[in-house]
Amino acid sequence: MKLRRLQVEQLRQFRQPFVLDDLQPGLNLIHGPNESGKSTLVRAIRAVFFERYRTSSVDDLRPWGDSAAAPTITLDFETQQKNWHLVKSFLQRKRCDLKIDSDSYSEDEAEEKLAELLGFQFSAKGVSKPEHWGVPGLLWVEQGTGQNIEQAVEHAGDHLKSALNSLVGEVASTGGDELVEQVKTRWSELFTPTGKPRGDYQKLEKEREVYQQEIDELRARVQKYQEQVDRLGKLTQDYERTQHERPWEEAERQLEQAKERYHQVEKLEQQQTQEKEILNHLQSRHQLLRQNQEQLESLNRKLDVRKAELDKAQRELDQAEARSPSITNSVQEAKAAYDVATRQVHQARLHETRARLERESHRLEQQNQTLTRNLEKSRQYQKELEQAREQARQNQIDAQAVKALKETEHQLKEETIRSQTIATRLTWQLEPNASLALNDEPLEGQGEKQLLEETSLVVPGVGTLGITPGGEDLASTRRKLSTLEQSLGQQMKTLGVDSAQQAEHRLTACDAAERTLQHTRELLKSVAPVGMEQLLADQKETQSQLQNAKTELQNSPAPEADQQGQAIDVASAEAGRTNAETRLAEAETEERKHQTELLTRRQARDNARTEWQQLQDEVQNPERLKQLKSLSTELAEIEKKRRRLEASLQAREQEIKQAHPAILKQDIERYQRSISNLRQTQEERQRELRDIQVRLEAWGAEGLEEQLNDKVADLEQCNRRYQELDRRARALDLLLTLLAEKRQALTRRLQAPLQKHLDHYLSLLFPQATLEVDEHLRPGTFTRGTELGQIAELSFGAREQMGLISRLAYADLLREAGRPTLVILDDTLVHSDTDRLEDMKRILFDAANRHQILLFTCHPEKWSDLGVVPRDILAMKERGSANLV
Amino acid sequence: MPKFLHTADWQMGRAFSRFETEDGAALVEARFEAIEKLARLANGHQCDAVLVAGDVFDAQTVSDRTIRRVFNATRAFTGPWVMLPGNHDAALAESVWTRAKRLGAVPDNVHLALEPGVINLKAQGLAILCAPLTQRNTYSDLTEAFTTFDIPEGLARVGLAHGSVQGLLPDEIDSANPILPNRAEIARLDYLALGDWHGMKQIDERTWYSGTPEPERFRNNEAGYALMVNIPGQGQTPDVTTVETARYRWHQWRETLTVESDLDQLLDRLQALPEPSVIDLRLEGSVTLAGEEKLINALSVAEARFRSIQCDRSGLQLEPTDDDIAALRADGYxxxxxxxxxxxxxxxxxxxxxxxLAILAGLLKDRKQEVSE
Incomplete structure (x- = not known):
């Protein structure tokens, strides 16, 4: 479909006719600032198609304030290889004329042609609304609605689908979706959304179980009932048979017999017991007699025994008496030995005392000598000590003073030497017999003199010479010398010596005396450590002790002279005595023992003799012989009786044994128990019979089997209803599944061509992106890389771009199906950035190869590179009015 | 010329679990009505006695109410009833019978044959030789004792037993409680009234199974009858007539639908059935959407009309024709x-x-209707 020319007149701001002609088959860019009439032109195109010519609801088309206006739109276009000329006037002159090539149509007929051509509906009343717009609603994008595509697709749905159908050659089921809904509703009555049974379907399933359970219970009870009936039958039979047979009576008879037999055996046992007692009696009597007999016979034996005993006692006595002399002898010997030993001990003691006293006096004597010697020595030392002390006193001198003296002497010497060196030396060598006097002191021969003081030398014959030594020091030296000489004289006087050598000598003598004193003191100390007095006392003491010892020795008796002449020491003498004492005691004990033995044996011998005598008398008694004879007779009689009894007992014992009394007793017990058991069993039977009867009557009254039948019927009812529902459920399930499958398959087939066109544009805009078409042919899931989402989640700009490419895809689809297409874009893509807009331009240019596109904009600069000449509305207006003028 | 009604296998106390509660209750009720009907028939045909050959009760422990109702239902006929314990209600030490007695529910004119022996009904000219089960199952022929039973002169010698006649019944029948096929002859019986087999069946000219008076299973074995037995004289062949007693007839159909007319035929046959019917259908093959719709409509009508109709269509495939699919305007996926x-x-x-597929078709059809509205 190609628009070629649009003319508007008396329409909004176009009060005068305005012509938009020379429209190109592809892209047409029409621009103008706001209010220039851009949107009015778009509105005019919509109105000429959508609005009914006779409607009064299009007041918006009227120029402002001009109530007499008849808005008129003239449109020339080409489609289906025909030229269409459409003129529509509204309001004041309601008219519609359509010329297709040479055919003319008008009014409603004309409008229907248009609707059919483009695929839209007219509004029944009032202005046309989006839901009427159909395909144009999708392809003609109003300002600011480019992104809202879903509604538009829905409104165009049927047209799109029919276009698709014609393409794919399929028929989308008429009202198929509605049918699916109906099936779904019916399905939902039986299933929950997750496919579980619900409502009656579910309830019946449960009821079946309940019924089945009840039936099982009832069956079990019926079974129990029947078992009880059987038991009752059996019991009744048993009871009656037993009642008839009375088996306990037979047992009672047997019991009587057993009792009788047992009674007999008891009698026998009694007799047996009696006879046994008699036998016992006989036996004890027999024993007694035997004892008597034996006793009598035993006396002779006893007599012999007693004789032997007597002999033995006599023998033993004799033996003891024979031992007496030797024993007495040994006692005497022991006594003598003891006396000797005692004497020896006494001698040994005396010896010992004397020896001790002698040793003591000897020691004391020696001690006395030592003391005397020491005393002499100490006296001598004492004397030496006195001498040394005297020597020391004589040479007493102060060692310090001596030292000072020596010092002074030394200084004097040194000063003298110095004075000589500085002194004026006067040497002379005189002719023999010549003399000189110096200071009145004659000088002869040769010599030398040091002169320290003024000296006068008289030379005989000549006169006197005065010599005064020079030098300062000479005077001080002379003074010092004088002082020193004075001090030395003083010191020697004090010390009482004539010279220093003498002082020295005295000091040495004093020291020697001191040392001798010290030494002598030590020696004295060694012999009399505590002094002489003590030494004297000790000596006196020792001498007194010595005196005592000697006195004692003289007083002590002298021991007897020994045979052997040797002294026996006390210890061995005492040991000998102890030995002798022991032996004596032993001998005495032995003697006492022997005496006792003698007495005992004599006593024993006397007793034995008496006893033997008594028995001897008794044995000889004649009464005893008579007794013995009578006993023998009686014994023989008893023995005979005993044998008889034993034979009878044995016979009876056998009899009793054969009768088995224990078994008989058991028999009695057995029969008694049997009777009791039999009777009891029968009673129990009777009792159980009554119980079962009562129970069965109760159960019978419940009509169990009838109840069971009823329940079975209920279950079958339930089952039938369930089966019906189940069948329906399975059928609905199958139907729904199939419908969904087939519908989906169809949708997929239908979507394919649209998807193809969509992919074409999308690849230009977003390489690697996919946009899926949903079952309603709407763009649905969008993926780009890892992004996944719905169109609605994208940014406004992206949504607008998606909207546009989708619309172009629809346009392609429609074109492919041979439908007319016209794309009108009113200031679209205003939200796109430069890059995206660039892509969109390529897309638009591409689409323009297949469709006529009218692009209205107030931003012509944005579209300058679209490759078409922009057309300015204002300029056209100018030109129009110029033309008119 | 004694004349009596021979019936058996009442199975009172049985529940019908495979049906809806309401239907099950009605079927239980019908069994009580069957007893009442037997009593009325006995009166109407001036019978001397009614002989019940075992399994009066379905279980030993039925409710007291059931016990009382059973005996109450016999009230209309005041002549003697002889009831024989079968394997379901064997005369054990404690049994439904001892309970019935304890409850005082047994009227004087009802004779319970709890022990093997002869019940002499002199006034009626009948001597009933009874072979009750005193254990749940026996593996010896209880009727063997019949040979040794002596009866007073001039009475008809009629055996009453419960078990399987050896070698004559289908294998699936439990072989417990065996009965010799020619017992009637051996024991010089004028008639041997048997129970245990739920369909009416003649063994020989003197030996019959009466079957249950009210059907209680789908196996088609002539249930729902009683036998009117007339013994003209000693040693003479008894005159046995069948009397219908059933309220409901049970039908079990296994059908395979291949072409459209098969369905129409089936629906016609269904239409022809009387109202007191209990029907069990199992359909296989295939049906178009239109056929399915027709079938469902017809079943809906039948549910209202019959006592019970159950239809298992799990083996029936839904084969929508191209027209069907076009009509559903199911395009696309x-x-x-x-x-x-x-x-x-x-x-x-x-x-x-x-x-x-059925659900989907239903939804599409609803939508189509909405659209067309």
Whole structure:
């Protein structure tokens, strides 16, 4: 479909006719600032198609304030290889004329042609609304609605689908979706959304179980009932048979017999017991007699025994008496030995005392000598000590003073030497017999003199010479010398010596005396450590002790002279005595023992003799012989009786044994128990019979089997209803599944061509992106890389771009199906950035190869590179009015 | 010339679980009515006695009400009734009979043959030789004792027993409680009244099964009758007449529909049945959508008309004709679904496919009607 020319007149701001002609088959860019009439032109195109010519609801088309206006739109276009000329006037002159090539149509007929051509509906009343717009609603994008595509697709749905159908050659089921809904509703009555049974379907399933359970219970009870009936039958039979047979009576008879037999055996046992007692009696009597007999016979034996005993006692006595002399002898010997030993001990003691006293006096004597010697020595030392002390006193001198003296002497010497060196030396060598006097002191021969003081030398014959030594020091030296000489004289006087050598000598003598004193003191100390007095006392003491010892020795008796002449020491003498004492005691004990033995044996011998005598008398008694004879007779009689009894007992014992009394007793017990058991069993039977009867009557009254039948019927009812529902459920399930499958398959087939066109544009805009078409042919899931989402989640700009490419895809689809297409874009893509807009331009240019596109904009600069000449509305207006003028 | 009514297998207390509750109740009720009808017949034909050859009760433990109602139903006939315990109501130590006695439900004119022996009905000229079951099942012939039973002079010798005559009944019948085929002859019986086989059946000229008086199963075996027995004289062949007692007749049809006329024929036959019928249909083959609709309509009408009609159509395929499909205006994928379901009826899950197809057709048809409205 190609628009070629649009003319508007008396329409909004176009009060005068305005012509938009020379429209190109592809892209047409029409621009103008706001209010220039851009949107009015778009509105005019919509109105000429959508609005009914006779409607009064299009007041918006009227120029402002001009109530007499008849808005008129003239449109020339080409489609289906025909030229269409459409003129529509509204309001004041309601008219519609359509010329297709040479055919003319008008009014409603004309409008229907248009609707059919483009695929839209007219509004029944009032202005046309989006839901009427159909395909144009999708392809003609109003300002600011480019992104809202879903509604538009829905409104165009049927047209799109029919276009698709014609393409794919399929028929989308008429009202198929509605049918699916109906099936779904019916399905939902039986299933929950997750496919579980619900409502009656579910309830019946449960009821079946309940019924089945009840039936099982009832069956079990019926079974129990029947078992009880059987038991009752059996019991009744048993009871009656037993009642008839009375088996306990037979047992009672047997019991009587057993009792009788047992009674007999008891009698026998009694007799047996009696006879046994008699036998016992006989036996004890027999024993007694035997004892008597034996006793009598035993006396002779006893007599012999007693004789032997007597002999033995006599023998033993004799033996003891024979031992007496030797024993007495040994006692005497022991006594003598003891006396000797005692004497020896006494001698040994005396010896010992004397020896001790002698040793003591000897020691004391020696001690006395030592003391005397020491005393002499100490006296001598004492004397030496006195001498040394005297020597020391004589040479007493102060060692310090001596030292000072020596010092002074030394200084004097040194000063003298110095004075000589500085002194004026006067040497002379005189002719023999010549003399000189110096200071009145004659000088002869040769010599030398040091002169320290003024000296006068008289030379005989000549006169006197005065010599005064020079030098300062000479005077001080002379003074010092004088002082020193004075001090030395003083010191020697004090010390009482004539010279220093003498002082020295005295000091040495004093020291020697001191040392001798010290030494002598030590020696004295060694012999009399505590002094002489003590030494004297000790000596006196020792001498007194010595005196005592000697006195004692003289007083002590002298021991007897020994045979052997040797002294026996006390210890061995005492040991000998102890030995002798022991032996004596032993001998005495032995003697006492022997005496006792003698007495005992004599006593024993006397007793034995008496006893033997008594028995001897008794044995000889004649009464005893008579007794013995009578006993023998009686014994023989008893023995005979005993044998008889034993034979009878044995016979009876056998009899009793054969009768088995224990078994008989058991028999009695057995029969008694049997009777009791039999009777009891029968009673129990009777009792159980009554119980079962009562129970069965109760159960019978419940009509169990009838109840069971009823329940079975209920279950079958339930089952039938369930089966019906189940069948329906399975059928609905199958139907729904199939419908969904087939519908989906169809949708997929239908979507394919649209998807193809969509992919074409999308690849230009977003390489690697996919946009899926949903079952309603709407763009649905969008993926780009890892992004996944719905169109609605994208940014406004992206949504607008998606909207546009989708619309172009629809346009392609429609074109492919041979439908007319016209794309009108009113200031679209205003939200796109430069890059995206660039892509969109390529897309638009591409689409323009297949469709006529009218692009209205107030931003012509944005579209300058679209490759078409922009057309300015204002300029056209100018030109129009110029033309008119 | 004694004359009596021979019946058996009342099976009182049985429930009919395969039917809807209401129908089951009606069928139970019909069995009580059958007893009343027997009593009326006995009166009407001036019978001397009514002999019931076992299985009066379906179970030992039926409700007290059932017991009382059974005996109440006999009230119209005041002559002697002789009731024999069968395998369902054997004379056990405790049985439905002992309970009936305890309840005081048994009228004086009803004789219960709880022990083997002879019940002499001198006034009626009948000696009834009874072989009751005293166990649930026996494997010896209880009628053997008949040979040894002596009866007073001048009475008709009539045996009453419950069990299967050996070698004559179909194999499926339980071989328990056997009866010698020529028992009547051996035991010198004038007539042997038998129960256990639910259809009326003659064994020999003196031996008959009366069958149950009111049918209770679909197997077509001549149920729903009683026998009127007339013994002209000792040793003479009895005169046996069949008397209809059934209220409901039971029909079980297995039909295969192939061409359209098959359905029409079936519906005609159905139409011809009397109202008190119990019908069990099982259809196989295939039917068109139109046929299905017709069938459903007819069944709906039949449900109202008959006591009970059950129709199993799981084996019947739905084969929509092209016209059918065109009429449904099922285009697009719905059309595909229909095709798929048609094909799938050949598979294992044929039933579900068939049902699904029926549901879909129904929905489409409804829609068509809506549209046309």
């Amino acid at each position: 719905v059309g595909e679904v229909i095709e798929h379901l048609r094909a799938r009826q050949q598979d294992d899950d044929a039933e579900a496919a068939r049902d699904a």
